[in-house]
Amino acid sequence: MKHFPILVVDDDKDFLKGIIRNLKKEFTLTDIIGASSGEQALALLEKKEIGVMLSDLRMPGISGHELLLKGLSLNPYLAVIMITGYGTIENAVEALKKGAWDFITKPVERETLYHTVKKALKQYSLARENIRLQSIIKALSSNRMIHWESEAMKKLEEKIAAIAITDYAVLVTGESGSGKEYIAKSIHNVSKRKHAACHMLNCPAIPAQLLESELFGHVKGAFTGAERNREGFFMAADKGTLILDEIGDIDPSIQVKLLKFLQDKEVKPVGSSRSKITDVRIIALTNQNLEQKILDSSFRQDLYYRLNVLSVKVPPLRERKKDIPILVKKFISETCKEMDISPMEIDPMALGFLSRESWPGNVRELLNYIRRLVVFSNGNTIDLTLINLVEDNLDNPSLPSGHILYKDAKKEVLDIFSKNYLTNLFEYTRGNISKTSRISGLERASIQKIITRLNIDISQFRR
Template structure:
C-alpha cells in the first residue's frame, strides 16, 4: 500500500513530533503535523488527508468540533480521537458524532497497532468502494451530465441512488441547469427503463386543458370532446411521467394530482370511475415552492408527496471548473452537427468563458458556443469570434444602439480584466511575474489593475 497522508493534531508540539516518528516508522503513513484545530482545517481543505488523529482537548477549536467540521468537508476521512484516561465519556461522544475510534494517552505501541490496523483496513475498503463507484458513474454517464467537479460527482451518485427506488423525486434548480436531463437519466437507470418516459411541459399547456391532457377525458365531457381520449398518465402506465415546472400548475389540478399520488389511480374528465395507474412521478421546478406554499399558491400536502426524494442540480457558477470541459464538449458536438472538422479553442477563449457570468446556466453556454463555432471561419476559435458573438448578442438586442467607441472600450476592458485575473491566479498573485508573462511593465500592470478594479485574492 502506498503511504497514506495522516494528519496529527495536538497543541503539545513535542507529543505530536514523537507520535509522528513512531507512526512513520511502524505504519505505511506520511504524517502531517498540526498544532491547532484551526490550522488542521486549513490543511484538510488543501491536502488529500485520509486519516485524522486529533487530541480531544485543545485551545480554540477542540477535537469534537474539529471532527464535526471534517465530517461536513469530507465524510470519508477516518477520524481517531486522542483522550486522557479520565475523559473516556467524551471520547465515546466523539465516536457518536463521527470518529471511527479513540486512543487514550499515553499511547502505547500495542494500542496504536490495534487501532491503526483497523483504520488502514477501513481506508483500503473506502478507496476500493470509491474506485468502483467512479467506474459505475463513468459507465452510466459516458457523455451525459458533463462535469468532473465534486458537486457533479455527488449529483451523479444521487441519480444512481434514487434511480434504484420507485419513490417520487423533486428535481430543483435554476433555469438551464439540466433538470430534464437529470430526470431522463433517472428513468434510464431505473427498473422502468423499458417502459415509456412521458414528459409534460406544464407551463406550455393552457390551464383549461391541463387536466384533460394529464388524466384524459370521456366523449362529451366538454365542448369539442367528440371522442374519448387517454391522458398522459395512462400513456406512461408502467413507466415514468415527468412533470416539468410543477410550480406552475393551478390549485385545482394540484388537488387531482394529489389524488393520483395518494390512491395510485386517475379519473378522466367526465368519468365517474377511477382507473388504476402504475406510474413513477418525477417533477422539476426552478421556483421556491416553500414561498408559494406560504402565499397559498401551492399545496403543502402535495409538496411533501412530491418531495420524498430531492435532487438539487447545481448552477454553472457553482461549478466554474467544469466550463472548459463543457465548452470543449459543445464545440465537438456542434462541429459534428454542422459536418465540420472539430475546431481548436484558444486558451484565452476558455479563460474568458470561465470567468463570464452565465445566468442561463448550461443552456446559455451551449447556445453561445454554437454561435462561436458558426462565427469562427478557421479551424481555431479565437477571442475575435467571442467579441463578434457578444456584439451580436448585446448591441442589436438593445433598444438603443451603444456608440461604437463605448462598446469597443467595454469589450477591451472585459477582455483585459478576464485576462489579467487569470494570469494573476496562475502566478499566485505575484504582480512582477504576471507582468513578465504578459510582456508588459510592472507599473503598467498596476495601473491596469487600479483602473479596472482588479484585486488580488487573499
C-alpha cells in the same frame, strides 16, 4: 429492507432443530433453512441466495472450514457465523481469518444468538445495497454523455444512484437552465423503469382547462372538441416515468387532482365514471421556491410533501466551473454536427475566458452562446477574436437613441441582430436559403421577407 434467508448447518439434528426454532421466534419474516451436512448446505448455497449461514465447525464429510471457503467462493458477501465448542475456539479464530463474519460458542445463549445474527443480516444487507448502488453508478458512468470534473456533480451522481433504485416521487430543484431535465432523465435511465416509457410535460405551456385532460385523458364527448377517447400522460407512462416540468406553475384545481393521484394511483379520464390504476413514477421539476409559494397559498403544502419524498438540487454552473470546459467542447461538437460542418477546436485562451464567466443563464445560456460562436466562425478554431466579434455584434449592438418610441428602438435593435445573423450564416451556406433555413430554424418564406426588408444582397454570397 429485503429479508435474506438464514441457513443453519449442523450434523446434530436435535441442536439444529433447537437453533431453527429459536431463530423463527425472533426473525418472523425471514426464511430459516436447515441442513444436517456440509454437502446438503453446499447444494442449497448453489441454488439460492443466502444472507447468513450459521455452521458447525466439526462435521463429517465437508467440514465447517471447507464449507466456509466454498460458500464464500459462491457468494463473497455471505455472512458466515461459525458455531464451536469451548475447546475449539482457536479453530474459530482461524475461520475468522479466512473470512467468517463471527463465531458463537456452545451451548448457545439465545440473546447472543439473536444479537450476532441481527448484526450479520445488517452487514449482508448493506453489502448487497452497496453492490446495487455501485452497479447504478457504473451504469450512469457508461451511459452518460458527460464525465463531470466538479465535486458537486460527482456527488449529485451518487445521489442519483441512490434515488434510482426506489420508486418514490422526486422533486428536482435548481435555477433555470441548470440541467434539471438532464438529471430527471438520468434518474429514469438507470432505474428499473429504464425500459419503459419516459414522458415529459411542460405544465405552464398548457392552459389549466386542458392540463387535466393531458394528464388524465378524456372520453369522447367529454367537452367541445373531444371527438374520440384520448389516453393521458399518466396512462401513457404506465410502468415508466412522468417528468412534470415547472410544477410550481400548475393551477390550484389541478394541484388537488394531482395530489389525489399521488395518494391513490388512480386515473379517471375527464368525462368518465371509471378509474384505472397506473404504476408511474413522478419526477417534478421547478426553479421556484415552493416553500415560499406555500406561504403565499399558491402551492398546496400536502402536495409539496407528496412530491418531495426525495429531492435533488442541481447546482448552478457558477458553482461547478470545472465542468465548463467539458460542456464547451461537447456543445461545439454537437453544434458542428447539427450544422453538418467539420469539427472545430477552441483556443485555450478562449476556453479560459469562457470558464471564468458566471453564466447566470447556466447550461442553457452557455449552449446558446456556443451556437453563436460556431455560426459566426469563418474558420475551424474558436478564439478570443471571434468571441469579441460575437460580443460586439450580438450582445452589444449599436443602440438607437432613447428619444424615439420604444417599439421603434426595439425594432432597430432586432434588425441589427437579424442582419448580422443572416449575413454571417449566408457566408457559410454560400447564399443557400434551404440550408440557411435548416440551420436557423426559420421558414424559407420568413428568410425571404427578412432579405427584402433589410435589403440584403444575397447574390454576393453566391459568387
